[in-house]
Amino acid sequence: MAGYKNILQIFMLQLIMVTIFSSQTQGQGLKVGFYTKSCPDAEKIVSKVISNVMAVAPSLSGALLRLHFHDCFIRGCDGSILLDSPNNQSEKFSIPNLSLRGYSVIDRVKLALENSCPGVVSCADIVALVARDVTVATMGPHWKVETGRRDGNVSLIAEPLDSVAGLPAFFDNITTLKQSFALRGLSVKDLVVLSGGHTLGVSHCSSFESRLYNFTGNGDTDPSMDPNYIIRLKRKCTPGDQTTLAELDPGSFKTFDDSYYRLVTKRRGLLTSDAALLDDPETKAYLVRATSRRSTFFKDFSESMVKMGRIGVITGSQGEVRKVCSRIN
Ligand code: HEM
The missing domain is CATH 1.10.520.10 (Peroxidase; domain 1)
Structure with a gap:
């Protein structure tokens, strides 16, 4: 009897999870x-x-x-x-x-x-x-x-x-990143595709410093990063630097292109979370495909952005339309 009850409980829990997740990315009302x-x-x-x-x-x-x-x-x-x-x-x-x-x-x-x-x-x-x-x-x-x-x-x-429902962090491994996206109804493909957003913009040295100077607390470097890239980054970022910025996709950080995937494939992803995409067969395969003639990155990015844009939206008469974006009416 107890076993039956347990199965029922697990089933109910799964049902609740499925309901939450599917409503997360359905975006009713949009x-x-x-x-x-x-x-x-x-x-x-x-x-x-x-x-x-x-x-x-x-x-x-x-x-x-x-x-x-x-x-x-x-x-x-x-x-x-x-x-x-x-x-x-x-x-x-x-x-x-x-x-x-x-x-x-x-x-x-x-x-x-x-x-x-x-x-x-x-x-x-x-x-x-x-x-x-x-x-x-x-x-x-x-x-x-x-x-x-x-x-x-x-x-x-x-x-x-929040340790479960908070933002994914630059030091997250592939398992944690996948969980974070799944919690919002986003797939492993969405993870690798949306990470392609790092084709634009910059990061503070502090977001990857430990990979250069103190990876495991012993003054070591991250063995998963290209050693030549580490040398280059060390010239830019000194230990404890809180202000210097480094391009996430050096050379084309103001252009939306597939070069982010080229870099990650060459073990030159800047953040641990970028490098982590090499640690899963599905994300790794995507990295390689995204830089080939068979790339569907632009189409995929469009689709994943639409999906991300549906997460937990409020519509209809819920909430409000703010007059000034930084304060409620
Ligand atoms: C997968 C999990 C992700 C993690 C852990 C992550 C983490 C980070 C971190 C740490 C920075 C640098 C912050 C700084 O030090 O200044 C950054 C920058 C950036 N991220 Fe992400 N990110 C993720 C996903 C995304 C997604 C999904 C997008 C958009 C589709 C995105 C777009 C960007 C952009 C464009 C920048 C550069 C910002 C700037 O130039 O100011 N990231 N991200």
């Missing part, structure tokens, strides 16, 4: 062209601001793509990453988010939209549209962004650091 009637020029307005910003500050492209990822992975894509709080207790003040940039660009887009269609376009949708537009601006793929997200009213400093 659709392409959600603002067609309520703010017909919404997407044009966003694109215009982004092309102006990219003309003067192209190095913000990576930062703006990353914002959408950090928004979606905590509480779903609800703009919670943008909220300020009186005592700096919201998500943006959490350690993994301290290196995020580009909030003022989101504010600029919001201002332009409020001028044309006050109170219509959510901040969460702005972040999603901007992520697409910076990808396009850097020669990456174009995809149709589903819109209709509403903005959430909760943002907590502790959540990005």
Whole structure:
């Protein structure tokens, strides 16, 4: 009898998990062209601001793509990453988010939209549209962004650091990375495809310093990294350096291309989490394929971004459309 009860419990638990996961990436209530009637020029307005910003500050492209990822992975894509709080207790003040940039660009887009269609376009949708537009601006793929997200009213400093449901970390191994994505209804393929976002942007030395100077606590280097690359990186990053930036995809960090996969394959992925993609047969096979003539990276990235953009969204009459992205109405 006890055995039967256990099986029933396991079954119920599985059912609950499946329900949570599938609702995570279904994105009910989202659709392409959600603002067609309520703010017909919404997407044009966003694109215009982004092309102006990219003309003067192209190095913000990576930062703006990353914002959408950090928004979606905590509480779903609800703009919670943008909220300020009186005592700096919201998500943006959490350690993994301290290196995020580009909030003022989101504010600029919001201002332009409020001028044309006050109170219509959510901040969460702005972040999603901007992520697409910076990808396009850097020669990456174009995809149709589903819109209709509403903005959430909760943002907590502790959540990005939660040991299970927090953001994946630069030191995570492949097992932990896969779990983190699975928890959001994202597949192993989504993991390797979305990691390709590291074709853009920069990282602080502190995010990979231990690989150069103190991998296991004995002053050693990470044996999984190309020793010549380690020498090069050591010239850039001295121990304890908190400010210097290194390109995630040196040589083309302002261009969205497949060279990130070339680097990782050559054991030149900058972060432990990049190198970890060599430790799983499926992700490893993708790395190799992505640099071949059979590459489907651009198409895959578009699809995975749509999937990521559906995580935990609130729609309909839930939440609100913020007037200012950094505070609730
Ligand atoms: C797989 C798990 C991931 C981990 C552990 C991770 C971790 C990191 C870290 C540590 C940095 C550098 C932060 C710094 O030191 O300044 C970074 C930068 C970046 N990440 Fe990720 N990331 C992941 C996935 C993603 C995804 C899914 C995307 C987007 C699709 C993305 C886009 C970026 C971009 C564009 C940058 C450069 C930001 C800039 O130039 O300011 N990352 N990531």
